Structure formats: C-alpha cells, structure tokens
Amino acid sequence: MTRTPFICCNQVYFGNGAVSDLGTVVQRFGAGRVLVVTDRGVRNAGILGEPLSALQRSGIGYAVFDDIKPEPNEGTVDALVAAVRDEKIDAVVGIGGGSVLDCAKVAAILLSRGGRLRDYLGQGKVAGYGLPLILVPTTSGTGSESTPNALFIVDGEKQAVISPYLVPKVAVIDPVVTATAPPHVTAAAGVDALVHACESFTSLRSTSLTEMYSLRAAELIARSIRTAVWQGIDMAAREDMALGSYLAGIAIANAGTGAVHALAYPLGSKHGLSHGISNSVMFLYVSEANIPAAIQKFAILARALGAKTTDMSRREAAYAYVDEIMSIIRDVGLPLSLAEFGVEPSDIHELVTDAMKQTRLLNNNPRVLAQEDIEKIYRHALSGEGCRH
Numbered sequence: 459m460t461r462t463p464f465i466c467c468n469q470v471y472f473g474n475g476a477v478s479d480l481g482t483v484v485q486r487f488g489a490g491r492v493l494v495v496t497d498r499g500v501r502n503a504g505i506l507g508e509p510l511s512a513l514q515r516s517g518i519g520y521a522v523f524d525d526i527k528p529e530p531n532e533g534t535v536d537a538l539v540a541a542v543r544d545e546k547i548d549a550v551v552g553i554g555g556g557s558v559l560d561c562a563k564v565a566a567i568l569l570s571r572g573g574r575l576r577d578y579l580g581q582g583k584v585a586g587y588g589l590p591l592i593l594v595p596t597t598s599g600t601g602s603e604s605t606p607n608a609l610f611i612v613d614g615e616k617q618a619v620i621s622p623y624l625v626p627k628v629a630v631i632d633p634v635v636t637a638t639a640p641p642h643v644t645a646a647a648g649v650d651a652l653v654h655a656c657e658s659f660t661s662l663r664s665t666s667l668t669e670m671y672s673l674r675a676a677e678l679i680a681r682s683i684r685t686a687v688w689q690g691i692d693m694a695a696r697e698d699m700a701l702g703s704y705l706a707g708i709a710i711a712n713a714g715t716g717a718v719h720a721l722a723y724p725l726g727s728k729h730g731l732s733h734g735i736s737n738s739v740m741f742l743y744v745s746e747a748n749i750p751a752a753i754q755k756f757a758i759l760a761r762a763l764g765a766k767t768t769d770m771s772r773r774e775a776a777y778a779y780v781d782e783i784m785s786i787i788r789d790v791g792l793p794l795s796l797a798e799f800g801v802e803p804s805d806i807h808e809l810v811t812d813a814m815k816q817t818r819l820l821n822n823n824p825r826v827l828a829q830e831d832i833e834k835i836y837r838h839a840l841s842g843e844g845c846r847h
C-alpha cells in the first residue's frame with residue numbers, strides 16, 4: 459500500500475491583525491521585491507492598505523497586479539505573468555478570495571519554472587517548488603490557502619492544477635481582513651467552506667485525521683455563519699469562520715470534495731454562477747441523494763451542525779442533517795433553486811455530461827452516482843421538488 463503524506467502549509471499566522479506581520483514573513487525568505495496578486499474588489503475595499511504598509515515598513519518592494527477576474531481562465535494567468543515578466547520578483551503574495559489565491563499559486567510556478575498554465579493542468583505535472591508563496595485569504599470560504607489545487611476554466615470546463623508544490627510556504631489568516639466582506643459574499647463563501655467540511659467528512663478518502671478537521675470546521679461554521687453574514691463586524695463570528703474555512707481547506711486537501719462540487723462546476727463554467735453560489739444551490743439536493751449511502755456519518759454531521767438528535771434513530775438523525783443545511787442556506791439568504799439563474803430543463807443534458815467528467819470528485823462521493831442519478835439531482839435542483847419542506 460502506498461501512503462500519501464498529510465498535506466498542510468509549512469507555517470500559519472492566525473489571528474486578528476496578522477497581516478501586519480507580512481513584511482517580517484516575506485523578509486524570512488530573503489525577498490527584496492514581491493508580486494502582490496489581488497483583484498479590484500479587494501483593492502476597492504481598502505484591504506490592501508495594511509499589508510502593503512507592512513511590506514514598506516520592512517523595506518520590501520512590490521508590484522501589484524489587481525486584475526484577477528472571478529472564475530479565472532488562461533487569459534487571466536497569461537496577463538498576470540506578462541505584467542511582471544521583465545521584473546525581478548523574489549516571492550509571490552496572494553491577497554484575495556479563491557480565484558486570486560489560485561492565480562497566485564500558479565504565478566509562483568510559472569515565474570520560476572516557465573511554461574504556460576496548460577502545461578501544468580492535471581495531477582503531479584509540477585516538478586518542484588516555484589517562488590516562495592504567501593497566501594492571505596480575504597474571505598472565509600475556499601480554503602485555497604490549505605490546498606494543493608488551483609482551478610481554472612480551460613476549454614470551457616473547470617480544470618485543476620494539482621500539486622503539493624502549490625501549497626503555500628506561509629498562510630496569513632487574519633479575520634480582520636474578512637470583516638468588510640458584504641453579507642452575500644460572506645454567505646456564499648461560508649457555505650462553500652461548509653460544503654468542504656461536510657463533503658470531506660463523507661469522502662471515501664477520509665481518514666481519522668481528516669475527519670477531525672472536517673468535524674471541527676463544520677461546528678465552527680454552523681455556529682457562526684449566520685452572525686458573520688448579518689453582523690459582519692462581530693469578530694468572534696469572523697474568527698470562527700476564518701478558522702473553520704482554514705480547517706475545512708486542510709480536510710479537502712487530504713480527503714477531497716465530492717458530488718456537490720462535481721455538479722456545481724458545470725454551473726460555473728456554462729452558466730456563470732460563482733463557485734460559492736453553485737455549491738450552495740446543489741448542496742441540499744446532492745446531500746439528499748447521498749444520505750442513504752452514509753447514514754452513520756450524516757448522523758454525526760447533523761450533530762456537528764447543531765441538530766438535537768438525542769432521541770432520534772440513526773436514520774432520523776442523518777436526515778436531520780438535510781434540515782440543518784437547508785435552514786443555514788435559507789437563513790443566510792442564498793437561493794435553493796436553480797431556476798433563479800435562468801437554467802432551463804433543456805440545459806440539463808449538457809450539465810450532466812460535464813458533471814460526469816468530474817471523476818476526480820465523483821470518485822470520492824459516498825454514493826456511486828450514475829448518469830440518471832445526476833440527471834435526477836439537477837431536475838430536483840431546478841424545480842426545488844427534492845426539497846422536503
């Protein structure tokens with residue numbers, strides 16, 4: 459049996475105000491000039507001020523690229539690399555949500571090892587470390603700071619670069635920088651993180667070690683997501699969400715995600731739904747399909763999400779999980795039906811075809827899903843009819 463090592467980043471700076479240490483962190487790599495990868499939303503929210511000041515205080519120069527688009531593609535990565543190709547860059551700092559962090563991961567490889575994004579798509583195509591990589595998440599969601607994955611839309615499909623060399627040297631997780639995220643962003647990112655916690659827990663690749671991260675993440679996110687969304691300045695809730703999404707990221711780095719993500723990806727690539735929203739809208743319907751395949755685990759998850767299951771049978775407890783996630787999605791104001799996004803019944807065939815290609819994720823799912831199962835799940839998501847309430 460070949461064992462794979464447990465993946466997590468080398469160093470984590472966690473806590474309110476942690477971005478003030480960014481200059482010191484970069485100095486430890488002996489870097490004189492860094493590339494800061496970010497997007498306009500982060501810049502306009504004023505989040506860059508403190509990290510850039512921290513770099514200046516340590517005498518570190520920087521170039522800022524702020525044109526990362528949601529759901530990045532090859533063009534996004536090409537523009538990023540071209541912007542600094544003639545500069546001497548010693549390290550890459552990503553400050554943003556999942557799209558920004560994924561682009562920073564790949565930039566660190568391309569600026570050091572050459573080639574184009576397409577050369578590295580798939581598993582294990584990166585031969586070694588790129589430039590030192592430091593990631594600063596500004597939303598509590600993707601967990602990209604913990605994972606060996608970077609996702610891009612290439613040839614109309616969501617494709618991944620997967621390599622342990624994409625895991626950052628340092629993650630700087632500062633709940634303060636997440637506090638300006640508006641309710642809809644906090645909600646979509648937070649539900650994505652919750653999906654990570656739950657899908658990794660029921661993944662066929664889960665282990666005792668990954669389950670520990672998954673369960674704690676589920677508890678933290680479930681208890682604080684509503685407050686983080688509707689009282690964004692509540693720092694206790696923001697801390698729970700930042701820690702929860704980080705722990706869930708470690709869980710998916712090692713146990714993977716499942717059919718929620720597999721069925722969500724085509725909604726991003728074909729219908730333009732954001733990663734968080736597409737996962738949120740499929741969460742309930744995929745979960746209902748999965749429950750009979752993993753009653754025990756879903757019963758444990760239901761308790762972690764806050765369900766009172768003491769007097770329930772194990773099966774009743776497992777189905778209480780569906781009620782918990784539905785109430786969370788409703789309470790944070792996210793949609794529970796695909797119809798709201800203009801998806802038509804005639805779109806389902808293409809969605810099913812694309813989802814079936816996500817075998818990397820479907821293979822982790824606790825229930826084997828045949829083509830007709832996936833079609834049924836999309837139909838439920840479109841009509842809301844699988845929703846039992």
Ligand SMILES: [Fe+2]
Pocket residue numbers: 600650651654719733737
């Ligand atoms: Fe995700």
